[in-house]
Amino acid sequence: MTTTPAGLAIPATVPASALADAEQCDVLVVGFGISGGCAALEAARAGARVVLLERAAVHGGTSSMSGGHFYLGGGTAVQRATGHEDSVEAMIAYLEASTKAPDKEKIRAYAESSVEHFDWLESLGFEFERSYFPGKAVIQPGTEGLMFTGNEKVWPYRDEIPPAPRGHKVPVPGDTEGTRIVMDLLRDRVLEAGVDVRFETGATNLCVDEDGDVVGLAWRSFERTGLIRSDAVVIAAGGFVMNADMVARYTPALGEKLFTLGSTYDDGLGIRLGESVGAALEHMEEPFITAPFYPPSSLVKGLIVNQEGKRFVAEDSYHARTSHQVLQQPGATAYLIADSAHMEEQRMPLVPLKDGYETIEEMEEGLGLPAGSLTATMARYNEYAARGEDPDLHKHPDWLAPQTEGPWGSTTSRSASRSTPASPSAAWPPTSTDGYAAPTAR
Ligand SMILES: Cc1cc2nc3c(=O)[nH]c(=O)nc-3n(C[C@H](O)[C@H](O)[C@H](O)COP(=O)(O)OP(=O)(O)OC[C@H]3O[C@@H](n4cnc5c(N)ncnc54)[C@H](O)[C@@H]3O)c2cc1C
Known part of the structure; x- marks a missing residue:
């Protein structure tokens, strides 16, 4: 118009x-x-x-267009009904710890009013389902009302602040347009x-x-x-x-x-x-960019390496945190590697399966990684994962598993090259380090 x-x-x-x-x-x-x-x-x-x-x-x-996640906590009706303890102070502590340059006053107001906001939303005329989705996904695939959506269970936050799930989803199945x-x-x-x-x-x-x-x-x-x-x-x-x-x-x-x-x-x-009229702009340089590689959640047990064959991010991180880290790597490229016990059917089209390899040496060569780099990274990962430990990046023990059963597969997350932004796409989750502009929490 x-x-x-x-x-x-x-x-x-x-x-x-x-x-x-x-x-x-x-x-x-x-x-x-x-x-x-x-x-x-x-x-x-x-x-x-x-x-x-x-x-x-x-x-x-x-x-x-949005998927339908509302980040709410401090003891909402869904959290209580599904047996998840949460408090306003824990929510504040997590948001402050995971946000770059946190606005403490705004975070406190948001957390203190969160239960009220939950009730207000339902008073519009719908109910969040009183149910919990325990898996690792970008958004609940069905109508489950609650899941972990951020880095609450990711190191270092989980050691400092009692983790609580706060991703409340509207009762609409699927990834997009729930709102x-x-x-x-x-x-x-x-x-x-x-x-x-x-x-x-x-x-x-x-x-x-x-x-x-x-x-x-x-x-x-x-x-x-x-x-x-x-x-x-x-x-x-x-x-x-x-x-x-x-x-x-x-x-x-x-x-x-x-x-x-x-x-x-x-x-x-x-x-x-x-x-x-003279407004000052804030956080303009903070887009939301993501390239989720899960589901399937079994891939979270794999490992992500950069073009030097080194791990750089805990694989159980919130997908946008991982994607942000990928963008900081050489060539803005990373490979997720999983063995045949964990490589299920890939569902995220723009983090595509690159190839399958009979040996780790073959994979190292196929991915163009420096000689010996991937072999060393995987040997270390596998040795500690077998003991439920990750001394380098502290992935949660739930997501640790040695990747020893060949053949191995690799998916690629790469910064796509294009000179101008494309037209709108209805796809969600956003794919291959795509994004929409929104404030980010890391
Ligand atoms: C695919 C997708 C999935 C998402 N999923 C989630 C999610 O699950 N959870 C979450 O928290 N966030 C999600 N987001 C982000 C979330 O959708 C946005 O942050 C949020 O909708 C922004 O709301 P808003 O009211 O500020 O803007 P909008 O919803 O964009 O509303 C702005 C309105 O202003 C109108 N407008 C613009 N200019 C003018 C003008 N000059 N005069 C009059 N009207 C004007 C526009 O037409 C529009 O209707 C998602 C985003 C996308 C793209």
Whole structure:
């Protein structure tokens, strides 16, 4: 619909004097993804007159594409029903320990409100299943309500903080679009609460008064334009992964990926609207990039080596942590190696099976690794794994098993080469170090 300058252009601001005859509301929300939908609903329930602008013809944005994991803890109903102890303090400790430059105030607020958020989500009109998925997967394959999704059981966190599963999945089987049910319910509740929702209407510029305060905005819907006055403007307009210039500036690694996941209007306009009134940008250089090699979870018992034939990451790490580490390796390439007792059918298409090898020496040569490197790495791994130990990277004993039964197979995780970001893909989990822009926790 609207054609808004993409690239790095920062929209001009509109002076407050232009608002003389403009319509007015108490709270003006930009974007009907999950953030904007929740903000609009709570503002309307608190008695505000709310206008919610959405550039697309439907609600949902990237939120509707998402798999349906909500990271919640501190003793939710699903955690209690499935016998998993958790506390607000443990959740805070884990999030602080695993986040680069943690915002402690935000993390505390998030953890302290987590049970309330869980209840609030269910009050929209659905229930998380009171069940637990014990396996290692990117997301529960079925409708199980809870699983470990992060690095809680990964060293060093597991030694310092009691691990608890916090990945709550909506009751929708499969990997993608689970959150759509939440977005549809949110739309129903938003309309019931009397929010004035305007689709195909994009915010184009912010209005500021002489003190620099935001007092409204300009919008466009096809050929029509207009202004709305409001002292409370909430911008929840999504990310920037579809804007090649912003990707090149902030997260160049994403520009080289085969698949970029996001929705059409992830062009960073909301961020640039913020910049237009002097907002400082944070964490722009932290994309979410992943290339999960599991399921099958038996592969987690294998070992991952770089092009020097050396291990560099505990294989039981959260898939995006592993992928981030792969990107730091020579040639941004790594090989997962498993023996025939653990090499089950490969299900992750962009971490493909490279080949099978009768001997470790043959594999070393076939993968082009330095002579003797893989042989030495595997001998050490196998020796300690047999005793349930991993002195180098501290993989959890549950995932340690000697890889001694030939033949051996190897999958490849490689940074794909491409000069521009591709069009949106509905595939989830993201594949072969693809990504969508989102804050990362490591
Ligand atoms: C395939 C996939 C799977 C994912 N799975 C998970 C998961 O399981 N768990 C998890 O926590 N996260 C997941 N994520 C990440 C998550 O989806 C996003 O972080 C989240 O949806 C962002 O929500 P949002 O409300 O900020 O943005 P969005 O949902 O993108 O909403 C922004 C809205 O603003 C609109 N908009 C943009 N510009 C304007 C404008 N100028 N005026 C008016 N409207 C505008 C857009 O059209 C859009 O509707 C996944 C992401 C992908 C791509």
